[in-house]
Amino acid sequence: MTDRSPFEDFRALARADRPDTAAAVAATRAREAQLTKPAGSLGRLEAISEWLASVTGRAPPAVDRPRVVVFAASHGVADRGVSAFPSSVNAQMLANFREGKAAINQICGAYGIGLSVFDLAVDVPTGDIAEVDAFASERDTAATLAFGLEAIANNVDLLGLGEMGIGNTTVAAALCAAILGGSGADWAGPGTGVTGSALARKAEVIDLAVARVAGETDPFILLQRIGGREIAAMAGAILAARSQGVPVVVDGYVATSAAVVVHAMNPAAIDHCIFAHRSAEPAHARAMAALGVEPLLDLGMRLGEGTGAALAMGLIKAAAACHSGMATFAEAGVDGPA
Ligand SMILES: Cc1cc2ncn([C@H]3O[C@H](COP(=O)(O)O)[C@@H](O)[C@H]3O)c2cc1C
Numbered sequence: 001m002t003d004r005s006p007f008e009d010f011r012a013l014a015r016a017d018r019p020d021t022a023a024a025v026a027a028t029r030a031r032e033a034q035l036t037k038p039a040g041s042l043g044r045l046e047a048i049s050e051w052l053a054s055v056t057g058r059a060p061p062a063v064d065r066p067r068v069v070v071f072a073a074s075h076g077v078a079d080r081g082v083s084a085f086p087s088s089v090n091a092q093m094l095a096n097f098r099e100g101k102a103a104i105n106q107i108c109g110a111y112g113i114g115l116s117v118f119d120l121a122v123d124v125p126t127g128d129i130a131e132v133d134a135f136a137s138e139r140d141t142a143a144t145l146a147f148g149l150e151a152i153a154n155n156v157d158l159l160g161l162g163e164m165g166i167g168n169t170t171v172a173a174a175l176c177a178a179i180l181g182g183s184g185a186d187w188a189g190p191g192t193g194v195t196g197s198a199l200a201r202k203a204e205v206i207d208l209a210v211a212r213v214a215g216e217t218d219p220f221i222l223l224q225r226i227g228g229r230e231i232a233a234m235a236g237a238i239l240a241a242r243s244q245g246v247p248v249v250v251d252g253y254v255a256t257s258a259a260v261v262v263h264a265m266n267p268a269a270i271d272h273c274i275f276a277h278r279s280a281e282p283a284h285a286r287a288m289a290a291l292g293v294e295p296l297l298d299l300g301m302r303l304g305e306g307t308g309a310a311l312a313m314g315l316i317k318a319a320a321a322c323h324s325g326m327a328t329f330a331e332a333g334v335d336g337p338a
Pocket residue numbers: 082083084085089093163164165166167168169170190191192193194303304305
């Protein structure tokens with residue numbers, strides 16, 4: 001037996017080069033220039049088409065099987081009053097998702113996007129990160145990363161990542177602070193509606209968690225010690241999607257914290273991700289600035305569940321439809337620029 005780390009496979013995924021898709025990108029760019037519209041007039045939609053081609057290697061790009069995956073988990077730290085809601089909401093929201101009655105069900109329904117919801121043992125909270133490690137071992141953490149690989153089953157060709165987990169804006173903040181620097185106050189926000197002295201306490205709880213891991217720089221160890229199951233699963237999904245050429249749409253602050261973990265392994269390992277929206281959770285903008293990414297939408301949303309991702313996926317579907325469905329000037333007999 002060797003003492004090979006259970007994280008090794010995930011480290012290898014994060015380090016691997018993506019296939020060369022330059023030909024698909026060039027073909028997309030050439031086609032875009034011939035479509036019946038003034039050059040550049042579809043703005044960022046044109047960049048989205050090119051991004052799809054660069055991730056999938058397909059030209060013209062198509063979005064036929066988009067899916068939002070929601071990972072649900074419970075957090076020991078939620079018992080510290082860091083959320084406006086109790087952890088019992090997690091199992092209750094799982095039932096609500098199953099009944100098709102949550103916000104994410106409606107948005108996916110409106111846009112024809114598939115939805116999978118995974119219960120990552122919501123009855124068993126992870127350790128309270130202010131005091132103990134979230135996961136008992138590297139092996140447990142790796143198992144949850146591996147569970148995230150399931151997200152790209154069903155031949156998904158556009159993957160939206162969402163989550164449900166009372167207390168998880170605290171966990172996301174702890175990961176951002178430990179990896180990107182700054183204090184609990186820099187990364188704490190209202191989440192479900194925490195304000196005033198409760199928000200100050202939330203910042204202190206984040207500081208306690210970060211102090212416990214002072215000096216630790218390995219992103220996967222940080223995930224084990226101050227992370228959570230839904231964030232680990234989203235990190236695993238990001239890595240799996242990259243290795244299979246599946247474009248990923250990252251939702252809000254909590255989903256972005258999973259991207260922060262992967263980015264810390266290798267900045268290029270999130271080059272297949274697009275950021276759906278700027279969440280109203282204040283630190284989300286800070287996290288995206290650190291990643292050097294610009295979100296597609298800014299609708300003042302702060303729900304999670306993949307709702308921002310689903311909205312952006314509607315837009316991405318439309319971008320691909322324009323690119324592949326529009327006639328060229330020659331096909332339509334439309335005069336080009338004078
Ligand atoms: C009914 C309800 C539905 C939700 N759907 C997503 N969240 C969001 O709120 C939680 C994070 O905020 P905090 O860290 O303040 O607990 C996560 O479950 C997130 O997905 C919800 C929260 C509630 C209460």
